[in-house]
Amino acid sequence: MLLDAEQLEDGALLEAKVIIAGGGMAGLLLARQLGDAGIDVLVLESGGQSQDARVQSMYAGKMTLGGPSNSQRTMDGYLIASRVRCLGGSGNVWGGKCAPLDPLDFERRDWIAHSGWPLTRSTMQPFYDRACDVLELPHFSVDAQAMTGAPEPLFASGPRRFTARPRGYTRCSGAVANSTYQDYKVAAANHERVRIYLKANLTRIEMSEDGERVAALDVRCLNGRTHRARAHTYILAMGGIENARLLLASSDVHRNGIGNHSDWLGRGFQGHAVIEKEGQTSVQLLRNSAVLAPFDVMNRSKVHIVLGASDDTQRALRGVNFTVTLPRAIGAVTGAPAAALAVAKKLASASTSERREAYFMIEHTPNRESRLSLIRDELDELQMPRVRLDMRFGAAELDRFMPTLAMFASELGRCEAGRVQWRGGAEDLVASMSLSRHHMGATRMAVSAKSGVVDEHCRVHGVQNLYVAGSSVFPTSGIANPTLTLLALALRLSDHLRGRIST
Amino acid sequence: MNKHMDRRGLLRLLAGLGAAVVVDQRLAFGASATCSGVFGELDEAAIAELGREYLSQRSDAAAVDAIAKLLAESQDEAKTLEQLRARVLADFTAGRIVNLAGWFVSETEGCVFAALSRCASEV
Numbered sequence: 246m247l248l249d250a251e252q253l254e255d256g257a258l259l260e261a262k263v264i265i266a267g268g269g270m271a272g273l274l275l276a277r278q279l280g281d282a283g284i285d286v287l288v289l290e291s292g293g294q295s296q297d298a299r300v301q302s303m304y305a306g307k308m309t310l311g312g313p314s315n316s317q318r319t320m321d322g323y324l325i326a327s328r329v330r331c332l333g334g335s336g337n338v339w340g341g342k343c344a345p346l347d348p349l350d351f352e353r354r355d356w357i358a359h360s361g362w363p364l365t366r367s368t369m370q371p372f373y374d375r376a377c378d379v380l381e382l383p384h385f386s387v388d389a390q391a392m393t394g395a396p397e398p399l400f401a402s403g404p405r406r407f408t409a410r411p412r413g414y415t416r417c418s419g420a421v422a423n424s425t426y427q428d429y430k431v432a433a434a435n436h437e438r439v440r441i442y443l444k445a446n447l448t449r450i451e452m453s454e455d456g457e458r459v460a461a462l463d464v465r466c467l468n469g470r471t472h473r474a475r476a477h478t479y480i481l482a483m484g485g486i487e488n489a490r491l492l493l494a495s496s497d498v499h500r501n502g503i504g505n506h507s508d509w510l511g512r513g514f515q516g517h518a519v520i521e522k523e524g525q526t527s528v529q530l531l532r533n534s535a536v537l538a539p540f541d542v543m544n545r546s547k548v549h550i551v552l553g554a555s556d557d558t559q560r561a562l563r564g565v566n567f568t569v570t571l572p573r574a575i576g577a578v579t580g581a582p583a584a585a586l587a588v589a590k591k592l593a594s595a596s597t598s599e600r601r602e603a604y605f606m607i608e609h610t611p612n613r614e615s616r617l618s619l620i621r622d623e624l625d626e627l628q629m630p631r632v633r634l635d636m637r638f639g640a641a642e643l644d645r646f647m648p649t650l651a652m653f654a655s656e657l658g659r660c661e662a663g664r665v666q667w668r669g670g671a672e673d674l675v676a677s678m679s680l681s682r683h684h685m686g687a688t689r690m691a692v693s694a695k696s697g698v699v700d701e702h703c704r705v706h707g708v709q710n711l712y713v714a715g716s717s718v719f720p721t722s723g724i725a726n727p728t729l730t731l732l733a734l735a736l737r738l739s740d741h742l743r744g745r746i747s748t
Numbered sequence: 749m750n751k752h753m754d755r756r757g758l759l760r761l762l763a764g765l766g767a768a769v770v771v772d773q774r775l776a777f778g779a780s781a782t783c784s785g786v787f788g789e790l791d792e793a794a795i796a797e798l799g800r801e802y803l804s805q806r807s808d809a810a811a812v813d814a815i816a817k818l819l820a821e822s823q824d825e826a827k828t829l830e831q832l833r834a835r836v837l838a839d840f841t842a843g844r845i846v847n848l849a850g851w852f853v854s855e856t857e858g859c860v861f862a863a864l865s866r867c868a869s870e871v
Contacts, residue, residue, distance in 0.1 A: 403841075525850055581801075581849040584794035588857060591787050592833045651845060654852035658840030668850035 250445035261287035269334020272482035278739035280438030292331030312638035315675035341418035344725035372733035485684025566608035799865025816863035
């Protein structure tokens, strides 16, 4: 049932067994799952059924992007442009690309500080499979890097230093042709156990006096009315930035914010950055482009190839995730590069060749200096402190970019498959970055409150009835698009709660 | 000289000019100053640019000399190409690469450009 919080009489009390804050992809899936178990669910969604500039302006804040020896960039607009505050959340503008995290992404890597999940890829596999079912995608095998049975003609021999990285594309996303995302929203809204209040903004989590339970939520509407919401269990599913913002802002009992036992709340923020220079980032294949077909494993409407450093390569280089994406063919080079490629072509006895546009991605590792914080003296229309995001890439990834790219270039050359175009060093990577809408890590998962905000069941450490859903719980982020993983975690959380909440 | 150089043109010009005029001390080498057209028609200015860039990054003239000698003494283009190809593959396998004009190429390719640009300089 879709309801409008602005139409409630001022001071209303909303109650349910479970309250989910946020009606995005994770929140709506959780609502359906819990509703299927006979649990009454209340979803509090800040926005309406479509985007509204006034509502969206609540996302405004300050942001910088930087890294060691790189010039810092101011990117305030990113905070508004990279997310959507209405029913369906950022799923409304999502392109539908799906991939699981790799086994190594879940492991502790002794060369990467703060790496490792309290979960393994094997533990997650059944939930990944179910998330794929929700999105109507084929399942990804545990060892998706292997592409069992598929030829890999680009790297035909020798060690498998780089492999194809399968990506799936779902229609259950707002920004694709023939989208089924409206059905996804309607399925939650029409569920007999689910009530969705639109235009219901959370402004505070009220804790019990002992600080161990959530007592209620403060709800505020843009028409000035305020309400209270009370439940047995609360789930924050407001997105990778807002989850941390509300926990930080709710500081009347826990002075540093709820779940902030070790000063990790807001820290370890990660994003996925595309690295490219217009017209200067490409791969010249020394083969007919037909050799790419096996890499186009999910057969999207256009060929979209992702090649990545294997887990073995990352271990060998003590490096991080690195991918090269080859979206489309582009025009041939001229001048000196053309002469260089003519020589390469002759040496490889290549009768045909094709230049592909390319972009690189490198994993953003957990970094305490990459953080969200509150600007206490700048409030939005709901009197919530605005957010400040200082997104920092570290030497752990920036210094590994060039060695990994060089290995990729060497592998292409060794297999007579092509040459790579890129000029620059670690010092101009930040300037070459464009950021995706992926916001991860600000309420990181860890076994202990000493090193994270939520436990392996996404429960906030030290709070018995408060959970967090979404990519903010990712301790590391790999390079895979986060939606499949956050949906898998939502399914796992719903299973966990089903056994603990009486109907 | 024409914008493009090929084997025949180069040999004709080199034969006509006789002794080479070495314009860059780094390009000096012991072997006879000639090169091969095993790569077919190439943009002379582009090759010169690549050669200069390679030499600006590398000071090992002996490696360039070796490639120049290989090209100069080539009697069988296919065999020469195969020898170069083997070196290129060995370079990539060992990660011996260099970035020229924004592209990662093998050290051997860099030497090829330097050797070919030497011809252009001399002519």
